[in-house]
Amino acid sequence: MKKLVAVLLALTLVMAMFAGCGSKSSGSSAPAESGTSESKAPADKPLKVALIYAGFLGDKSFNDSAHEGALRAKEELGIELKEMESKEPTEWESNFVAMAADGYDLVIGVSTQFQEIMTKHCPEFPNTKFALIDGVVEGDNIVSSTFAxxxxxxxxxxxxxxxxxxxxxxxxxxxxxxxxxxxxxxxxxxxxxxxxxxxxxxxxxxxxxxxxxxxxxxxxxxxxxxxxxxxxxxxxxxxxxxxxxxxxxxxxxxxxxxxxxxxxxxxxxxxxxxxxxxxxKRVDQATYLAIESVVKGTFEGGKTTYLxxxxxxxxxxxxxxxxxxxxxxxxxxxxxxxxxxxxxxxxxxxxxxxxxxxxxx
CATH class of the missing domain: 3.40.50.2300 (Response regulator)
Incomplete structure (x- = not known):
C-alpha cells in the first residue's frame, strides 16, 4: 500500500511539472504570437482599391494615366485592384456605389464627373475611404486632387x-x-x-x-x-x-x-x-499618392492635393x-x-x- 501511495505521489509530481512547463511556454510565447501569421493576417491582407472611370481605358490620356498610377501601386504596394469602366453616367453611379458596398478599402472616382456622385453617396459609407481625381469633394473620409x-x-x-x-x-x-x-x-x-x-x-x-x-x-x-x-x-x-x-x-x-x-x-x-x-497632367501621380496614403496610414480626410x-x-x-x-x-x-x-x-x-x-x- 505504501508503495502504491508513493507511485501515485510521483505521478502527481510529474504531471504538475508538465503542467507548469506548459503554462510557462504559453506565457513566454505570448509576445511572439503577436508576430505570428495568424495574428498578422489583417495587416498582411492586401488593401482593396477600386477605380471607377467615367469612360474607358485605352484613351492614351486621362484614364490611362490613372491606370498607370494604380498599376504602380499594385506593383510597389501590393494592393488588390479592380477597375470599372463605362461611358453611361447612370452606370458611373451604380459602379461607384457597388464598389463601396462591396467592402473596398479605397474607392477612387477618376474624373471631376464623380463630384456629385461622391457628395451624394460617400456619407453612406463612413468606414470606407474615397478619393476624387481632378476635383474637390468635402468629407472626413474623402481626399481630393486638383491640378493647375x-x-x-x-x-x-x-x-x-x-x-x-x-x-x-x-x-x-x-x-x-x-x-x-x-x-x-x-x-x-x-x-x-x-x-x-x-x-x-x-x-x-x-x-x-x-x-x-x-x-x-x-x-x-x-x-x-x-x-x-x-x-x-x-x-x-x-x-x-x-x-x-x-x-x-x-x-x-x-x-x-x-x-x-x-x-x-x-x-x-x-x-x-x-x-x-x-x-x-500627372493623374498617375495623384492616383498613386491617394493609394499610398491609405497603405501607409497617412490618409487625411478633407485634404486636397494640388499639383x-x-x-x-x-x-x-x-x-x-x-x-x-x-x-x-x-x-x-x-x-x-x-x-x-x-x-x-x-x-x-x-x-x-x-x-x-x-x-x-
Whole structure:
C-alpha cells in the first residue's frame, strides 16, 4: 500500500511539472504570437482599391494615366485592384456605389464627373475611404486632387502660337490660327482653355484661337470631325483635351498632314511627327499618392492635393519625338522659349489666369 501511495505521489509530481512547463511556454510565447501569421493576417491582407472611370481605358490620356498610377501601386504596394469602366453616367453611379458596398478599402472616382456622385453617396459609407481625381469633394473620409491645368495649357498655347508661324515646315500655313477641341463643356476644361488662350496671346496678341466641345469624352469620330473643321478654318495645330474623344483629334492631324498637341499622358509618339508636344497632367501621380496614403496610414480626410508646375504636376514634354521627325527643321526656339516661360510661371513672374467657375484648394 505504501508503495502504491508513493507511485501515485510521483505521478502527481510529474504531471504538475508538465503542467507548469506548459503554462510557462504559453506565457513566454505570448509576445511572439503577436508576430505570428495568424495574428498578422489583417495587416498582411492586401488593401482593396477600386477605380471607377467615367469612360474607358485605352484613351492614351486621362484614364490611362490613372491606370498607370494604380498599376504602380499594385506593383510597389501590393494592393488588390479592380477597375470599372463605362461611358453611361447612370452606370458611373451604380459602379461607384457597388464598389463601396462591396467592402473596398479605397474607392477612387477618376474624373471631376464623380463630384456629385461622391457628395451624394460617400456619407453612406463612413468606414470606407474615397478619393476624387481632378476635383474637390468635402468629407472626413474623402481626399481630393486638383491640378493647375491652366499653367500647363499656358505653355501649350505659347508653343502652338509659335509653331503656327513656322511656314517652312510642311503642313504649316500662313494663317496665324490655332485650334482647341475639348470633350465635355465643364469647368475643368474651361480652365484648360483659359490658360491655352493666355499662353497663345502672350506670344502673339493678334492670334486667332478656335474652340470646340465634342460634348463627350468617348467619341473619337466626333473629335476627328471637329478637328478637321478647324483645319478647314485655317488652323494648322489643334490641342486635344478630350480623353477618348481625343484619339480622333490626333488621328485627324496625321491624316490631314497637320499637327496636334497631346494631353495628360505623353502622346507624342502616337503619330510621330504629327504631335508637337503633350501637356502632361500627372493623374498617375495623384492616383498613386491617394493609394499610398491609405497603405501607409497617412490618409487625411478633407485634404486636397494640388499639383502644379512648381511640383511637377503639369508640364510639357521635351518634344524629342518631333525633334527626331523634323531633324534640322525642328524649331529649337520654341523649346527654348517654353523653358523660359516655365521658369517665369514657377517664380510667379507670370500669373496664369484661372477659370472662375473652377474651384481649387
Amino acid at each position: 491645368q491652366n499653367e500647363g495649357s499656358f505653355l501649350a498655347g505659347a508653343a502652338a502660337a509659335m509653331f503656327t508661324t513656322k511656314t517652312d515646315i510642311p503642313g504649316v500655313n500662313a494663317d496665324k490660327t490655332i485650334g482647341w477641341v475639348g470633350g465635355m463643356d465643364i469647368p475643368v476644361l474651361h480652365d484648360f482653355f483659359i490658360g491655352y488662350e493666355q499662353g497663345a496671346k502672350y506670344v502673339d496678341p493678334e492670334i486667332k484661337i478656335l474652340q470646340s466641345f465634342a460634348g463627350t469624352f468617348n467619341d473619337p469620330l466626333k473629335g476627328k470631325e471637329l478637328t478637321i473643321a478647324q483645319y478647314s478654318q485655317g488652323a494648322d495645330i489643334v490641342m486635344n483635351v478630350a480623353s477618348g474623344t481625343g484619339t480622333g483629334i490626333l488621328e485627324a492631324a496625321k491624316e490631314q498632314g497637320k499637327f496636334a498637341v497631346g494631353v495628360d499622358l505623353n502622346q507624342d509618339d502616337v503619330y510621330p511627327g504629327s504631335i508637337l508636344t503633350s501637356m502632361l 502644379d508646375i512648381s511640383n511637377g504636376g503639369v508640364s510639357l514634354t521635351d518634344m524629342s519625338t518631333m525633334k527626331t521627325a523634323l531633324g534640322d527643321k525642328f524649331p529649337q526656339d520654341i523649346l527654348d522659349k517654353i523653358t523660359e516661360l516655365e521658369a517665369k510661371v514657377k517664380s510667379g513672374e507670370i500669373k496664369v489666369n484661372a477659370y472662375e467657375g473652377f474651384g481649387r484648394k
